[in-house]
Amino acid sequence: MTTAAPTPAAQTDAPTAGTWSAPGRVNLIGEHTDYNDGFVFPFAIEYRTSVRLTTRDDARIRVASTFDPDAVEVALADLAALFPARRDEIVEWARYPLGAAWALLQASGADPASVPGVDLDFSSDVPVGAGLSSSAAIEGATAAALNDVWGLGLDRVALAQVGRRAENEAVGAPTGIMDQMASMLGRADAGTFLDCRSLEAQVVELGFAPAGLALLVMDTKVTHAHSTGGYGERRAACERGAAIMGVPALRDLTPADLPRAAELMDDVTFRRVRHVVTEDQRVLDAVATLRAEGPRAIGHLLDASHVSMRDDFEISVPELDLAVDTARAAGAVGARMTGGGFGGAAIALVDLGLVPAVTDAVEKAFADAGYTAPHIFTVTPSEGARRDG
Ligand code: ADP
Ligand code: MG
Numbered sequence: 001m002t003t004a005a006p007t008p009a010a011q012t013d014a015p016t017a018g019t020w021s022a023p024g025r026v027n028l029i030g031e032h033t034d035y036n037d038g039f040v041f042p043f044a045i046e047y048r049t050s051v052r053l054t055t056r057d058d059a060r061i062r063v064a065s066t067f068d069p070d071a072v073e074v075a076l077a078d079l080a081a082l083f084p085a086r087r088d089e090i091v092e093w094a095r096y097p098l099g100a101a102w103a104l105l106q107a108s109g110a111d112p113a114s115v116p117g118v119d120l121d122f123s124s125d126v127p128v129g130a131g132l133s134s135s136a137a138i139e140g141a142t143a144a145a146l147n148d149v150w151g152l153g154l155d156r157v158a159l160a161q162v163g164r165r166a167e168n169e170a171v172g173a174p175t176g177i178m179d180q181m182a183s184m185l186g187r188a189d190a191g192t193f194l195d196c197r198s199l200e201a202q203v204v205e206l207g208f209a210p211a212g213l214a215l216l217v218m219d220t221k222v223t224h225a226h227s228t229g230g231y232g233e234r235r236a237a238c239e240r241g242a243a244i245m246g247v248p249a250l251r252d253l254t255p256a257d258l259p260r261a262a263e264l265m266d267d268v269t270f271r272r273v274r275h276v277v278t279e280d281q282r283v284l285d286a287v288a289t290l291r292a293e294g295p296r297a298i299g300h301l302l303d304a305s306h307v308s309m310r311d312d313f314e315i316s317v318p319e320l321d322l323a324v325d326t327a328r329a330a331g332a333v334g335a336r337m338t339g340g341g342f343g344g345a346a347i348a349l350v351d352l353g354l355v356p357a358v359t360d361a362v363e364k365a366f367a368d369a370g371y372t373a374p375h376i377f378t379v380t381p382s383e384g385a386r387r388d389g
Contacts, residue, residue: 044186099170131339
């Protein structure tokens with residue numbers, strides 16, 4: 001009773017090459033530690049950016065997104081001249097995928113004349129600017145797709161570095177490697193414990209569901225801009241602190257070094273340093289605690305991380321503080337702002353049965369304060385970048 005499956009039209013008149021996707025991520029703990037060569041512990045989420053890739057025979061790359069009615073098209077051979085020097089000629093969103101293509105060609109040493117041209121059509125359900133790294137998702141989807149279709153053979157860590165280079169040099173946002181590593185290396189039900197100096201990554205089981213816990217994201221809708229202002233100032237303070245202490249990066253300090261740091265630097269620089277040094281320690285503690293006692297035991301580390309970002313690193317905003325404080329008061333196991341700061345989202349680890357109550361409490365607190373209504377939803381630790389079809 002078997003019948004031959006009809007050949008799909010798309011295969012007969014080929015050049016369609018397929019669909020790839022890469023996820024956004026939530027950082028469970030370890031904020032502003034990545035560019036200090038330290039530790040982070042993010043996980044990939046089920047929200048993804050997909051790219052439909054179609055090859056073309058004219059050595060050009062065209063990127064299009066549901067975000068923008070206008071596609072952008074350039075010759076592959078022109079990417080090297082556009083990035084980073086003339087990136088301003090490219091509309092901002094298109095710098096992410098075109099920058100990833102550029103960084104991939106640079107990293108692989110491939111001759112742009114030797115690879116097929118491509119059309120890349122993006123669609124995404126990763127909320128933008130909410131601290132969930134839609135940027136790493138579009139970079140990761142691009143890098144994974146082109147790496148396969150161009151036959152470059154880069155591994156996942158190298159692809160994460162491609163994404164970071166695109167973001168740093170083609171977009172001009174001075175971010176660390178965390179987002180791209182999380183998006184590339186994610187696994188279902190697990191987090192990525194990452195040493196940002198060695199890029200050594202360990203998959204650590206999170207066990208939220210077995211423990212009866214959910215991870216709630218509370219998007220404050222306050223927008224942030226990574227490429228400007230406070231983020232650069234924080235990076236500069238960290239570099240200053242490391243230089244004063246005579247170490248290559250703040251990663252090389254431990255909490256035992258803090259009394260000496262307090263003597264050597266001004267108050268603001270010291271508090272920036274104290275955040276990073278204690279946050280590195282909290283990441284190590286979170287991983288050890290998860291392994292030994294399970295996720296319910298990490299709540300106080302999430303809480304302490306928020307206090308450190310609010311008071312020492314000073315990257316929180318009133319909306320994030322309100323979300324965190326209200327979630328905790330409504331029974332969350334722990335809560336903290338997540339992502340680069342100055343807006344975006346907070347997270348709360350919450351008993352499954354308390355998700356509606358915590359959500360209601362935060363929504364009501366925002367309404368009472370006259371803030372824009374937050375967007376509150378759960379996320380599930382999920383697979384990293386992959387080919388979908
Ligand atoms: P976040 O990474 O926290 O979401 P960023 O400011 O780092 O915020 O990156 C968001 C930017 O990335 C968007 O403003 C847009 O330029 C680009 N971007 C992300 N996803 C897409 C997409 N699917 N299509 C087009 N551009 C996207
Ligand atoms: Mg981003």
